[in-house]
Amino acid sequence: MSETTEVINELLTGFGLNDSYRTSSLELLEAGESRYLRDLKVNFNSILTSEHLSAKEIALIAISVSVNNHNKPLIAYFTQMAQQNEATAEEIAEATACASLLSSNNIFYRFRHFTQKEKYSQIPARIRMQIMVKPVTGKEFFELMSLAVSAVNGCEMCVNAHEDSLIKLGTTEERIFDTVRIASLITATGKIIF
Structure with missing residues (x-):
């Protein structure tokens, strides 16, 4: 061999x-x-390790990114990791929901950003986002997952908005950086294992 x-x-x-x-x-x-x-x-x-994120947080971010990337083997792997690190079914579901919601937001807000037309900013989005109001995982962590998915999907406007929210919530730049680093490596792995 x-x-x-x-x-x-x-x-x-x-x-x-x-x-x-x-x-x-x-x-x-x-x-x-x-x-x-x-x-x-x-x-x-x-x-799988971070000085700024717990194993449970890593697994939940990874689930969100893996769902966003439609990667069944990685979803299964990180779901098991999340469960082993005491993530609840509700937290795992929220990581999954975050991927779906942010995919719609990333497309919509990227369109607004690309066109730069004031008219599109005045028309209501009509995208229901109640999960963001009171997330099971907490506001700060939901913002981290949202940042990870937005970075993968390439929405500059969303990345800036989530990073700004995180800074205002008191999140360290190291925690933010690790989240995006993890999202990038999960995406790279998913190009080979899918």
Whole structure:
């Protein structure tokens, strides 16, 4: 067995997937004996710890990003991690709901930002967002999940608004930075494991 295949098998085992599981991306990396797989493994492992976020918070952010990215293996992995770190079914559901809500908001507000037309800012959005008013996970943490999804979806207006809200709520820049770092690495992993 090649070193590349060994690294793939270690990754798959970590996700609870069978050694024979392959995506087209994994097949290409394996055929080319890509050194990137070692980076991917190290990067993924760095998602699992933070000096500024608890394991439960990491798992919930990861669920939200994984749902946003339609990644079944990662959703399953991080749901299990969340449960092992005492996340409730309601908190896991809220992380899932956050991904859905923010996807609509990111499209809508990105459109407003792109067009820069005052008229579109005057028309009511008519997007119901009651979950944001009193989130189960708390306002600060819901803002962190919202920031993560918005960063992945590339909505500048939303990223700025959520980051500003977090700063006003007293969140440290290190906590914000770790959230976005985790979102970026989950998205990168999801390009290979899906």
